[in-house]
Amino acid sequence: MELPHVAAFTDTYLPTINGVTYTVQAWRDAYRERGGRMDVVYPKSREYDPEDGEHPVRSLPFPFYEGYRVGMPRVPDAVSSADIVHVHSPFGVGMSGLRVARKADLPIVASYHTPTGEYAEYIASNGRLERTLRSAADSYERWFFDRADVVLTPSERTRDDVREVGVETPVEVVPNGVDTTTFRPVETDAFRERHDLPDGPLVGYTGRHGYEKCLGDAIAAVEDLPVTLVFGGDGPARDDLEARAATSDADVRFLGFLDREELPAFYSILDAFVFPSPVETQGLVALEANACGTPVVGVDSGALQNTIDDGETGYTYPPGDLDAFGGTIERVLDERDRLAENCLDRREDISVEASVARLAAIYRDLCPAIA
Incomplete structure (x- = not known):
């Protein structure tokens, strides 16, 4: 069964090392192993050379959080043939994905990896400002995620958090999954x-x-x-x-x-x-x-x-x-x-293969003409 061509947009990718980076990379690899195509658009960094299917865009350092970069809202031509857009963040590159999907009338999947309000303490200089920023972050999340067709959360508790913010889009739980080929008991x-x-x-x-x-x-x-x-x-x-x-x-x-x-x-x-x-x-x-x-x-x-x-x-x-x-x-x-x-x-x-099987089913449901 044919799989939809996915354009994934993320503000966090290599060489930055964290859970979001690993998840995007692992899902891309596992999706390709299933016969699908998933292109990744991400902020460019001098420390990482892209592989086939990875498309860096110009970026600037995020001044409040070391190791993160803010991508410029530019869309590579290589993703113009995508059947579905998957955004992994609600910021610069993620906003580009939203724009691509709306312009081409494509379905949108949005992953909720990190509560936006958690960055408030890195920006705020006092408690009152932090509370204001968190409230603004909640409002922004409602606006952004309600423009998706499906929101993905990695756990039931995070699904509940998304609902508490006030997001009305359908929410599906898809665990990030673990690369069990790599992560196994080894000699120490x-x-x-x-x-x-x-x-x-x-x-x-x-x-x-x-x-x-x-x-x-x-x-x-x-x-x-x-x-x-x-x-x-x-x-x-x-x-x-x-x-x-x-x-x-x-x-x-x-x-x-x-x-x-x-x-x-x-x-x-x-x-x-x-x-x-x-x-x-x-x-x-x-x-x-x-x-x-x-x-x-x-x-x-x-x-x-x-x-x-x-x-x-x-x-x-x-x-x-x-x-x-x-x-x-x-x-x-x-x-x-x-x-x-x-x-x-x-x-x-808990394997990534189990997660991507669920992910592929969601993509197919949103692209019935492909399946």
Whole structure:
């Protein structure tokens, strides 16, 4: 059965490394493996050379959030033959996708990856301004997403958040999915030696070090535990995290940015993955950890309420309760073998192939003439 030609528009793509980038790239690859065509339009960067089907547009750095760029509203000719438009952000490049779809009368799929209001704290200088910006962000999201035919969210909780903002467009839950070929249990001796990690229990996190992710809570939670806390990744909060760790009794290690090839070993070496971020729309790194057989300790907030199957793939703890956070880490360490087995049993269910099969069905429903 023929698949529609998709033009995907995103303001976040390589070389920036985050969950959105991985999702767009993984969906594109899996869709192509199914015989479909998905072109990606994204902000140009000197640090990344496009591959076939990737179309960079001129861009400028986003001054309030390191590593992000704002794409100019230009549309490459290569996507003019698309049957459907999929926008992954409501900003510059995403707006270009919206314009393309409206001009050519094409169906629009819009992914809700990150609440726009979460950027308010990076821009606002005080609490009142932040509240004003968040309110404006909610209004803008309603305007943008109500122009789509279908909105995709990676979790049930995020679907509820979209509804609470007031978006009236139909919402479908399509998890981002995990590349289970890459993310699987692997040998870790070389990784341990390369990063000089001790033999005792290891708990850790990898991903963007943003202030909104509350990573300092992890340092406080392990202060009285006989574990080593390992941070992989980088971001604007890293200097403050290192300063906090320097005054803590906890054994905290910062590995910095890890190549994608190193991530399976990072997840595999951990006894528990800790995730105190209350703002996730799915928490892809938690599922990557699960795919490597590592259970997750996460805050009972946002999409982690759905991503973590309490008692099966990890445990959650109440927001802001650092004592409970530490106690939950201990519980996961005690039940590590059972939880790890559960995680491995669910690899197929969380795979990117399962997600893209659902995505392809949505595309077909919107393009009945193609199917």
